[in-house]
Amino acid sequence: MTKFEIDRSLVVRIMDDLSRYGSDGGTGITRTVYSPAWVEATDAYARWVEDAGFAARRDAVGNVWARLEGATDGPCVVSGSHIDSQTPGGRFDGTLGAVAALVAIRTLKEQAGTPRVPVEAVALCEEESSRFPAAGLWGSRAITGRIAEDDLVSVRDFDDIAIGDAMRAVGLDPARILEARRDDIDAFVELHIEQGPILEQAGFPVAIVKAITGIRHYQVVLEGTQNHAGAFPMDLRRDPMAGFAEIASGLIDTAHRWGRPAVSTVGRVAVSPNGTAVIPERVTFTVDARHPDPDSFHRLCRTHEAHMLEVAARRDLAIRWRTLIQFEPSPSDPAIVEALTTAAAIQGVPHLVMASGAAHDTQQMAQIARTAMVFVRSKDGRSHTPEEYSSLDDIVAGIEVLTAGLHRLAYRGESA
Amino acid sequence: MTKFEIDRSLVVRIMDDLSRYGSDGGTGITRTVYSPAWVEATDAYARWVEDAGFAARRDAVGNVWARLEGATDGPCVVSGSHIDSQTPGGRFDGTLGAVAALVAIRTLKEQAGTPRVPVEAVALCEEESSRFPAAGLWGSRAITGRIAEDDLVSVRDFDDIAIGDAMRAVGLDPARILEARRDDIDAFVELHIEQGPILEQAGFPVAIVKAITGIRHYQVVLEGTQNHAGAFPMDLRRDPMAGFAEIASGLIDTAHRWGRPAVSTVGRVAVSPNGTAVIPERVTFTVDARHPDPDSFHRLCRTHEAHMLEVAARRDLAIRWRTLIQFEPSPSDPAIVEALTTAAAIQGVPHLVMASGAAHDTQQMAQIARTAMVFVRSKDGRSHTPEEYSSLDDIVAGIEVLTAGLHRLAYRGESA
Numbered sequence: 001m002t003k004f005e006i007d008r009s010l011v012v013r014i015m016d017d018l019s020r021y022g023s024d025g026g027t028g029i030t031r032t033v034y035s036p037a038w039v040e041a042t043d044a045y046a047r048w049v050e051d052a053g054f055a056a057r058r059d060a061v062g063n064v065w066a067r068l069e070g071a072t073d074g075p076c077v078v079s080g081s082h083i084d085s086q087t088p089g090g091r092f093d094g095t096l097g098a099v100a101a102l103v104a105i106r107t108l109k110e111q112a113g114t115p116r117v118p119v120e121a122v123a124l125c126e127e128e129s130s131r132f133p134a135a136g137l138w139g140s141r142a143i144t145g146r147i148a149e150d151d152l153v154s155v156r157d158f159d160d161i162a163i164g165d166a167m168r169a170v171g172l173d174p175a176r177i178l179e180a181r182r183d184d185i186d187a188f189v190e191l192h193i194e195q196g197p198i199l200e201q202a203g204f205p206v207a208i209v210k211a212i213t214g215i216r217h218y219q220v221v222l223e224g225t226q227n228h229a230g231a232f233p234m235d236l237r238r239d240p241m242a243g244f245a246e247i248a249s250g251l252i253d254t255a256h257r258w259g260r261p262a263v264s265t266v267g268r269v270a271v272s273p274n275g276t277a278v279i280p281e282r283v284t285f286t287v288d289a290r291h292p293d294p295d296s297f298h299r300l301c302r303t304h305e306a307h308m309l310e311v312a313a314r315r316d317l318a319i320r321w322r323t324l325i326q327f328e329p330s331p332s333d334p335a336i337v338e339a340l341t342t343a344a345a346i347q348g349v350p351h352l353v354m355a356s357g358a359a360h361d362t363q364q365m366a367q368i369a370r371t372a373m374v375f376v377r378s379k380d381g382r383s384h385t386p387e388e389y390s391s392l393d394d395i396v397a398g399i400e401v402l403t404a405g406l407h408r409l410a411y412r413g414e415s416a
Numbered sequence: 417m418t419k420f421e422i423d424r425s426l427v428v429r430i431m432d433d434l435s436r437y438g439s440d441g442g443t444g445i446t447r448t449v450y451s452p453a454w455v456e457a458t459d460a461y462a463r464w465v466e467d468a469g470f471a472a473r474r475d476a477v478g479n480v481w482a483r484l485e486g487a488t489d490g491p492c493v494v495s496g497s498h499i500d501s502q503t504p505g506g507r508f509d510g511t512l513g514a515v516a517a518l519v520a521i522r523t524l525k526e527q528a529g530t531p532r533v534p535v536e537a538v539a540l541c542e543e544e545s546s547r548f549p550a551a552g553l554w555g556s557r558a559i560t561g562r563i564a565e566d567d568l569v570s571v572r573d574f575d576d577i578a579i580g581d582a583m584r585a586v587g588l589d590p591a592r593i594l595e596a597r598r599d600d601i602d603a604f605v606e607l608h609i610e611q612g613p614i615l616e617q618a619g620f621p622v623a624i625v626k627a628i629t630g631i632r633h634y635q636v637v638l639e640g641t642q643n644h645a646g647a648f649p650m651d652l653r654r655d656p657m658a659g660f661a662e663i664a665s666g667l668i669d670t671a672h673r674w675g676r677p678a679v680s681t682v683g684r685v686a687v688s689p690n691g692t693a694v695i696p697e698r699v700t701f702t703v704d705a706r707h708p709d710p711d712s713f714h715r716l717c718r719t720h721e722a723h724m725l726e727v728a729a730r731r732d733l734a735i736r737w738r739t740l741i742q743f744e745p746s747p748s749d750p751a752i753v754e755a756l757t758t759a760a761a762i763q764g765v766p767h768l769v770m771a772s773g774a775a776h777d778t779q780q781m782a783q784i785a786r787t788a789m790v791f792v793r794s795k796d797g798r799s800h801t802p803e804e805y806s807s808l809d810d811i812v813a814g815i816e817v818l819t820a821g822l823h824r825l826a827y828r829g830e831s832a
């Protein structure tokens with residue numbers, strides 16, 4: 001029963017170093033893919049890979065890899081997360097998982113020797129869509145071979161720069177992007193901050209993620225008749241604001257009554273013409289609906305759609321919507337969840353088993369590998385803000401679970 | 417029992433002429449105060465005043481007056497409305513009342529001779545706040561002496577031009593603005609399009625307005641805690657969108673249940689940060705609450721405020737608001753309403769007696785005179801749009817009531 005010791009000061013040194021690149025005041029980080037700060041951060045990650053005694057390999061899309069060779073060639077076990085950030089985000093979202101993976105394989109090499117199959121750590125180039133709104137997990141999509149040639153031109157940043165041109169500007173050749181594809185990965189395990197309050201509320205430092213939520217984003221347009229706010233009696237109005245308010249209340253109430261882990265959010269609203277004394281003509285809004293169980297996810301979406309149609313029909317409003325994104329729920333691999341749970345028990349780390357309500361690179365990696373995740377407690381459940389924070393104790397607990405879990409997968413034959 | 421005949425072709429000629437100034441495609445009019453189109457329209461109105469055999473007088477703020485002298489000097493009876501427009505508005509809102517007043521005093525002169533007291537027609541310079549958001553009934557405010565010296569500098573248009581400078585640019589001297597003040601007006605009667613569907617729904621061409629609604633505009637800020645739309649469970653959220661939806665539904669429902677003439681509208685919403693996958697931190701919205709009865713108006717506002725406070729407290733949201741505008745209800749003078757009602761009966765014009773849900777110059781004029789209004793049916797209840805329309809038959813019916821009503825006030829001693 002191997003128990004691993006994590007070098008706390010190494011974790012601090014790498015995290016502190018990486019927080020310098022894209023520093024955006026205080027604890028803020030603005031580090032979008034293919035920006036100068038991103039180049040510096042990937043260079044720094046590569047230096048830490050080499051400091052750990054591995055060769056740093058950059059693939060065609062800019063992911064940085066470290067490989068602990070195994071007794072056989074594979075299929076291998078991989079861990080990692082993304083190195084880009086929100087604008088500004090904090091120091092932990094993504095970066096912690098890339099660092100944890102590197103610390104884990106260094107620890108394995110030093111404390112467990114050569115694995116049965118190779119174990120790799122990766123800093124993924126892009127996950128946040130914070131520079132290219134349609135990037136869509138660019139780093140992991142390159143690994144799974146899901147980037148179409150057209151994406152290199154059609155995916156553009158807020159200055160209308162094509163992502164292919166942004167790659168060229170940092171020395172990457174977009175024509176070689178297919179070379180980033182991997183077909184030799186058996187298992188992918190991502191460590192990430194929770195980004196929610198569940199661990200903090202429950203009093204646990206770490207969770208094993210049993211599924212990643214399904215997500216559907218609707219953009220809904222609700223239309224009535226614009227009229228004078230004073231001269232038009234209530235009983236003759238076709239007021240889309242009244243319909244919107246009823247719909248938003250209903251969607252939120254439905255998810256609330258379903259209970260965890262169902263969530264639904266109305267985050268974005270635009271009113272036309274948006275005048276104080278004008279009954280609106282149109283209210284456009286988004287609905288974000290999530291559930292990690294496939295059947296429940298589709299039932300939640302159907303319930304919301306039925307509610308929207310019913311309110312619009314009853315109020316004589318026109319309604320239409322389109323789906324902006326849809327990610328199906330991604331259940332974790334039961335054997336990996338079992339390996340991580342056992343690892344946590346061996347390391348003596350108290351843990352929950354829970355679903356992820358956020359999207360992650362792991363969802364993309366699930367297309368080519370068995371997957372699971374490790375969550376580390378977030379202070380106040382915050383993320384996508386400079387205030388996001390996870391304590392060193394919790395981080396080390398998470399890396400212990402990750403390390404011991406990777407050990408079970410790559411050394412003990414629990415892989416494949 | 418004098419019965420007046422209105423010259424239909426004169427009405428058509430003046431309305432058609434005025435619709436040329438500020439023409440904005442089809443039936444649209446964009447004619448903001450002190451703009452070149454406004455100068456042309458006031459010049460044209462002055463020509464029609466002189467064509468009717470009156471001297472055109474421009475006051476210090478740019479209102480254009482015509483005066484039918486009486487056997488005595490006053491106090492006089494005045495009718496009129498504003499000549500500026502929304503951007504774009506239509507041909508009828510405001511302009512019709514200025515034209516109706518001129519046609520009425522020309523008809524009185526030709527068909528009833530010299531009145532006991534003077535009768536005046538006025539084209540008021542500004543009512544829509546469509547160029548200067550804080551103009552606040554600039555034309556009638558000058559007449560009632562409610563313009564402060566500071567307003568000349570602080571009231572600014574969307575290009576940051578002070579209204580005093582805009583006056584100078586069209587040859588008016590802002591230093592003389594106090595000269596526009598009148599203290600010799602006994603009665604003011606404004607003809608205006610209804611801007612709502614009540615006459616059309618009830619099948620009447622004309623209404624006598626017994627009161628103008630009280631209006632309060634709130635700007636409300638509702639704040640919760642911004643969080644990740646996926647990772648934050650429903651039961652731990654402080655979601656201001658949920659609170660906003662409940663408040664908007666409640667306000668609208670309250671006014672609906674009270675029934676006519678209570679109205680309440682949420683016309684303007686801004687969400688921060690307004691992201692699809694982000695539980696908002698803040699929803700800012702407006703509430704427009706109206707009732708023409710003073711007690712009911714204040715009770716409606718108190719009911720809305722209690723509802724907003726209750727929802728915010730129950731949902732642990734921070735709430736604050738400020739009042740953007742507040743106009744107290746303005747009841748019409750019973751004697752003038754009686755005179756107009758009798759006038760409508762004599763002219764054989766079917767009519768309702770109703771409250772105005774819209775604000776009007778008449779509310780300002782009520783500070784120095786007894787007031788009432790005449791409404792003309794609006795097609796589909798539309799206004800503030802190029803599509804606003806009133807038929808010539810309805811317009812002539814309205815001018816008949818106005819003319820006969822002014823006759824009762826200025827000739828028959830029903831004034832003062």
